[in-house]
Every structure is written in structure tokens, then in C-alpha cells.
Amino acid sequence: MDATVGTTTLGDAAAARGGIRRRLFGEGPHGSDLNWALAFLVPYVAVFLLFVLYPVGYALWLGHHPESYRELFNDPIYLKTIVNTLVYLALGVNLHLFGALMLSGFFTRTNWRVRSLFLVYILPWAVPAIPTFIAIHWMLNGEWGFLNNLLYAVFGIDGPSWLNYRWLALFSSVGAYIWKWMPFWTVIFLAGRMAIPQELYEAADMDGAVGIKRFVHVTFPLLANLYLVCTLLSTIWTLGDFNTIYFVTGGGPALSTHVLATLGFRDAFEVDNPQLGMAAVLSALPLLIPLVVILMRKLAKTEVQI
């Protein structure tokens, strides 16, 4: 359809558009629009067909052998690994998202102190994971690590051997994970806050809602959907994170801080059994699929509302 025809059609329909648009809600309005839509969709559809279908299909095929799962369940550390993964998810995801939400509010302040602090604050996100987590691994060394040296110098106490005990090591990894990824979510929530029209805040100010009240009644309801989507996605991504545990604790002490991602990695690349490694990650599907379904439902609701 050429532009003139389209314009004419649009012009005619303009007057009655309000009502017609409601009735046509959800339907492709015009032929030319449909063509545009398809054209706009081509890039992502191409990416999807070329780079998602085959790789994901291949991966699922790698992990489809039942004997892999039998072998997996017979691994003495599998149960411990599942517990670790759940703890890692519960603490890691929620703490760092909540922190990001709170800090995103802090970073909306526009004075120079906060603005320059923000640049330092996002450094953990930019610094490469491997050297950083190695540095954290050294920092936490019980005998000569930086942290214990600091504790001794400032408070005179002998810090524990952080990585020698399962739970201390796991929580240290969670801490490292939060440290690295909280800045990312802060930036996202900051952008989300930018979408909130200024008038709403002014209206709230008029009504005397400041500080916490403003957050509870204005900000959070508007960010809620974003927060939920981010929580779900972060859970999915944290399930796949192995760098943190691998370099901070190495899965130790005595294999007690492995999570599914590190176990799968070990099985794929150190035991050289990629199918077993894939089985380890796929065994999280019972957790993953409900999350993905909830996410799909949530996203379906983000059609533009008037």
C-alpha cells in the first residue's frame, strides 16, 4: 500500500477512530501496518530461528538420556547441591534486587556527590568476573587475606576462615554475587523510575505523602510489575551462574558449596561428560518452567493500556 492511500484511509477513519479502535483492540488495524509489523519483526525472528532454536534444541537433546539423570541422582553431592542452589537463589536474588530497588531511589538524587558515587558504584558490574572473584577468594583467605587483616587492624579480632565452613563460604559467595550484580539492576530500576511521570510525585507531595509513604503509594505500585519481571529473570539467570562459586569457593570446602551450575560445569568439562553436565542444569527445569510460565503471563499483561 502506498503512503497516499494509507494516509487517506487514516484521515477518513480519524474521526471515528476512538470508538473503532476500542472495538478493534488487539486486531491488526490496517494491512500496511501489518506489513510494517512483519518487517520490524524480521530481525528478531531471524535471530531466533538461527541462534535459539537449534542450540536450545541441541542442548535439550544432549540432556535427554535417562541414564544421565540416574547417574546424577547417584552423585553423593547432588542433594547438597540442590539445597545450596535454593539458598543461593533465595538469598542472592531477593537481597540484591531489593537492594537495587532501594538504591535506585537513592541514586535519583541529582547532587554531584551522588552522581559521582554512581560511577564508582557501577564499577563492579564492569570489572571482569574472573580476576575479581579470584581477588575476593584471596581477600577471604583465613590466614593472610585482606578482610581478616582489616578486621585485625581495625577491631583487633581474628576473623574466621571464611571459606573453610560450608555456610560461611556459601554466604560469602552470595555476598560476592550481590556485589557484582546489584549495580546492573539498580540501573534498570533507575530507568524504570524515570518512566514515572513527575506529576504523580507532585500530586503526592500536595497530599503530604513524602518519603516512605510516597514510595509505598506511588513508586512501588508503578514499579511492581518491573520488579516482578526482574525477580523472575534474575532467578533464571542466577540458576545459571557458575563463575561466582567457581572462583570464590571452588565448590569447596569438600564439595559442599556446589550449585547446579558449577556441578554441571564440573561434570561437563572436568569429568568430560557433557550429557551429565546438561542433565544437572536441566534438573532445575521443574523450578524453571513454572517461573517461565509466570513470566509469560506477566508479560502478556504489559500491553499498552490507555
Added chain:
Amino acid sequence: MSATTAGAAPTIKAPRKRIKPFALALELLVCVVILIWTLMPLYSMIEVALEHQDQVFSGVLWPANPTMANFWKVLGQGYWYIAHFWHEMGNSLYIGISTSILTLIIGTMTSFVIGRLRIRHAWIVSNAALLTYTIPMAFLAIPFYRVMQIYGLSDHLWAVTLVEVTFATPYAIFIFQQYGTSIPIQLDEAARIDGATPWQIYWRVYLPLMAPAMVAVGTYALLLAWNEYLYLFLLLSSPDKMTVPVALGRFLNSDEAPWNLMMATAVIYALPPVIIYYLFRRHMSSGLTMGGVKG
């Protein structure tokens, strides 16, 4: 309220607040806490980067003889692991920026269709995109290795870019969709009345209003590629395709690794994305002081 009130300097605008002393103290306290929290691991890296070779593990809080020599050595490519530092940095930037741009383009185009053009079954696209995340990136190594061989892309920088874009785009689409719900559809409709094609609406209405989200997503995509390690050596083989993270990995190969150089390299590597973010940061402040109240 319509777009036309946007320009008028609102007389209702809140007067510039003076910060009360208590609030200032609180703000400073939060600043200090955040500073310590952020800097502690970074500090332990910088501390190592400032040490001489044989004092790397002297266990002190501040180097006895701090030296910037390691940083100069990295920038001057003075050690064999980083003998091609600048070329590798160039490759990293190429991959990072192309990932960012491609993700922004594909992400905005797709979310535009789903969110603004209201095609009936567009939600299928965003749901399908979620399939990308069912398997963690690290475990798609073998499949992607195979795929790139099949497509003849192995040992091309674009192979890595395409992998990163594959993983960044679904998230980009979601964020743009979320963000886009705050942009009233009346703006699109007004543009249509004026005779705009969807492309023009996309280019002149949608993208400028999405600017804060685009900065956030662009940074995200850049840093996704920046944080990559596995795919960089998996999909690339020739020496001229190596990147800084692979160079960092070389330090892990040896027992005599000069950790001070590794940490110096890591610190330097962290700076470009922060600089890029800083350059685009002013677009983060909202263009949305106009527009209808969202229900």
C-alpha cells in the same frame, strides 16, 4: 494533559529543596556505606595492582612501596600475556559496541511491534523469546560451537556478537515493553493523524521517549559482552581475534603469574564501559515530564 504542555516551564514545579542537615548526614552515611561496600573487593584488586612483583602477597593493607609501574606495563604491552593489549581491547570494544547497537535496534523494533502496533499474536514473539533463557548461557557452549561451525562463522568476531545479541535481546524486549507501558498511546495516534508511517512513529516518537530505557539496555548489552569469557575462546581461534578476557585467562595458565599485572589489566578493562555509560548518562533523565497520567 497533552504533549504541548511539555515545553512550558511548569509554574507548579517544586521549589529547589534545601537539604536539611539531618538529611545531609544521612545521605553522607549512605554514600560512605556504598563506597566501602563497592570498593572493598576493588580495593583488594587495586592493592595487588600497585605492588611490586615479589610483594604481591605480603598481606598488608596498603603497599609498602606502591608503584604505578604495572599499569604502565599493561598500557605499554610490556609483558607477553598482554603483548597485544591494545589490539585485544579493540576487539573487545568492537564486540561490545556491536552487541549493544544490534541489541538496541532489534530490541526496540520488536518491542515496538508488540507494544505499539498491537498485532494480535505478537505476544507469541515475546513468549518464544523466553525460550532463550531455559538453558543457562554457559551450557549452550557446545551447541553454539557447532552452530557457528555450520554457519561458517567460526573464528569471526561477529560470531560472538551474535551469541551475545541472542541472549541480550529477549531481556531488551521485556524492558522496552515494560517501559513502553508508560508512554501513552495517544502520542502514536497523534502522529498517525499527522500522517506518519509506523517507521516514522518509531523513529521520531518512540525512540526519543525510550531514551532512558535505551541507555539502560544499551549498557546492559555492552556489559553482557564485556563480561563474556567462555564464548571468546570457544568461538575464536586465531591470535588476532583474541580479546582482553582471554588475555586475563592466560594468567591462570601459569604458576608464575604476575598477579599484580593481572589485576592492573582487570582494573583498566573495567574503565571503558563506565566511560561509555558516563557519556550517555544525560539521556537517562527522563523525557517524560510530559504526557498523560498512567492509570
Added chain:
Amino acid sequence: MSGIDRRTVLKGSLGVAAASALARPALAKGQTIKVWWNQGFYPAEDAAFRALVKDWEQASGNRVELTLLPGQALNEKIISALTSGDVPDVMYADNAPAQIVPQNAWKGRLVDVSDIVEKVKSSLSPTAIQSAQFYNAEEKKRGYYGVPFKGATLNIPVWKSLIEKAGYKMSDVPKTWDKFFAFFEPVQDKLRKKHMRHTYGLGYTLSTTGDDPNNTFNQLLVGYGGGGIVSPDGQLHTKDPKVRKAVIDTLNSMAVPFKKGYVPPSALNWGDPDNNNAFHAKEIVMTPNDTISISVAVMDNKKWYYDEIATLQLPLDNDGKQVPALLGVELAFIPKGAKNIEAGKDFISYLVQPKHLGSYLREAKGRWLPVMPEIVHNDPYWLDAKDPHRPPAVRQGVLGPTLTWFYVFNPAYAQVDAEHVFSVAAADIINGMSPDQAVDKAFSRMEAIFSQYQIPHQA
């Protein structure tokens, strides 16, 4: 032979000689082979390898596309290639013999390289030859699936200066197993009295990550008489009381000093570089480590290299007999499905000609041991009396009695090592489990793993 001049004849006969030296039909020219090689530890090592590649390119008229990557990264790339089927022509990675070759030979994914090994067999040590034979479950027999070219054994670097600071002399160091390791405990006590608060006598790596824990445990096991845990026919002998006692003794020899405070507590989570770092920072007096890399790493510090650090060989066992050293042999291997197998074989043959191999290994500052005794005898570099570290390593790993690693006999042991079964057992004892319980737990896991890799007797 009228009409043909002498030079042509000479060239012709040289050509024939060269071709028969390679013992194969002349290799076609103009091919390009893909070689994936582990990054060296020194620039000179990589430079030497590149020079070797160039020489081969000129000699054979073919080209090499060389990829040099660090070890762990290379492992992942190799495994991805072998799993997906898109493979290069020649591969070598430091960890491959322990983590990749046994499993892939088992599955029949590697090319048989007997022809290359046979040609240099007379130069190779018996252990090196045995270390190249892996069991192929598809053909139900062993074959040569890698070409050995260098090796490493466990050495014991110690700080002479710290021992002397504690008031002892190097001649005080006992010669037999238990007394040797026990010696470092009073050394630590004396150093502590001299205010070296953070120094520990024994630097055992007790973590469940990396190679050091396995290198340490398995060698100590051999020292206690447990070398029969897996026999060359691939059978597991956990029911042998001698093996059981050896395992218990080994675990105790690590766990008891730890509990008494003679091993750094953080050793429970050391990554591979951590014991090296601790040693260089003088926080441990000794640490068992494969190769002499700990010493060579500080070669530029003349005082340290020549005066303060010593490389000790394994002590004699408790009965005064020499303990064989487990020899980790590095292999070059060729995957099935490689596009240029003949050219790849030719390249490897070139590498393992003794004179090429000798100069390549010398460029690596002697960090790796030759697997051909003649190299050591022909080149004074290896036993140079002026160097305090290389000769002990060479005497132990090339000239002394050596043992093949257990993962060569059965891939199941490769998995046992990858799962760090024995490090877990040591940690269990440290946490209070009785040695018998810990060993039972370890053995039952081993037996479960071995049940998946059953090799019929007489294989």
C-alpha cells in the same frame, strides 16, 4: 647413469632417505592443518614451539593454523569440539591426559597413532610408552591414542632459609617417608617461637578443586604402598587390604597434621595457584607440587633460586626403598574426523624426533621433563650441577623408577580424580569422621564410578 649429474642423484637419494625416514608415502604439500596447543609457561616456550612449527612448515610444504590457549579454556574448547564433531587436526592440553584422552579413547573418538609411537619407541621410557595406551571400549582393546612427549612428577620445593632459621641444617632432613614429613612440624614450632605467626610447616593442598590435591594424594598413596589401587589391566583393587591400609595411612598423614595445626587452614579451599602463592610469600615451608615450576617462577631472583629454595626428591618409603614417582605424561593426539590426519601425524612425528623435542623442552626452562632418557644423557643442560632444581627433578622423573598414572589404565579413575573423592575423604576425617568410615565412603563412590567403565580381564 648418463645424462644425470651427481647432484640430481644425490638429491634423489636424499629424498628417498628422507621419505623412508618418515616411513610413509610422501606427504602431499599445500595442506593446512589446525593445531590447538596449550599455552606455554614462558614466552620462550611458545616461541620455541612456533619455531618448530615454522620448521615443519618449511620441511613439509604445509601450513599450520595454530591456536595457543590457556589450559582450562583449552579443555572446554576441546571437549566442545569432540562432542560436536567439528575438530581440529592435532591437539594437546596439559590436563587432557587426565581429563579428556581416557574418556574419548574409550568412546573411540581418537585416531590410533601407533605408527608414530612405534617409530620412536626405542627412545621412549617404558612408563611413557605405557602412558600412551588407552582402552577403547568399542574395539575392546588398548591402543596408542596419544603420542607422549613430555612429563612431570611431584617435587618438593622447600625454603632452605626457613629451615635454617629454625635452627636446622638441610642434612638434618630425614630420608624415610614418615620421618621426612614429620620433620616440618618442629620446624614450624621453632619458627613460631621466632614470631613468624602465619608460617606453616606443611603446604598440602586439601581442597576439592584443581590438580594439586590429586597430584599430592596419589603420590603419597604410592609412597605408602598403595600403587596397586588400579592395575594396568584397568581393574580396581579396593578390596586389597594392602591398598586399604595405604589409603588410610595417606589420608591420616594429611588429616592429622592439619588437625594439629601444621597445615594452613585455608588449604581446604586452595585453588591451584594458591599453594604457589603461599610458598612465594614464605607462608609455608614446603609444598608438594608437580614440576619445578615453583622454583623456576622465581628464577630471576638469584638469591632465592640458588640459595634459599631447594627442590627435594621424594623420600624413601618407610622401609628405606625408593618410591616410584607417578609420571604425568603429556600427549599430542588426533581426533577422528580431523580433516588432515596424515599431515597431523607428520607434524607430531616431527615434534617427537629427539633432537627437536630436546631443544623445545630446553626452551621451556626445563619445567617439563623429557620422556626420552637419551635427551637427558646427550644434553648437559638437564643434569647441570650448577642448577639446584632441575637435576633432582630429572633424576626423579627421567632416570629414577616411575609409575604410570591410574587414569591411563581406566577412565573411571579420571572421574575419581575429577570428583576429588579422596580430598573429600581427607576433609571428612578432619571434620571428625573415622578413617575407616571415610575410606568406606570413598571406596563405595569409586566402585560406583568403576562400575560404569568395566574392562574385561585380559584386556
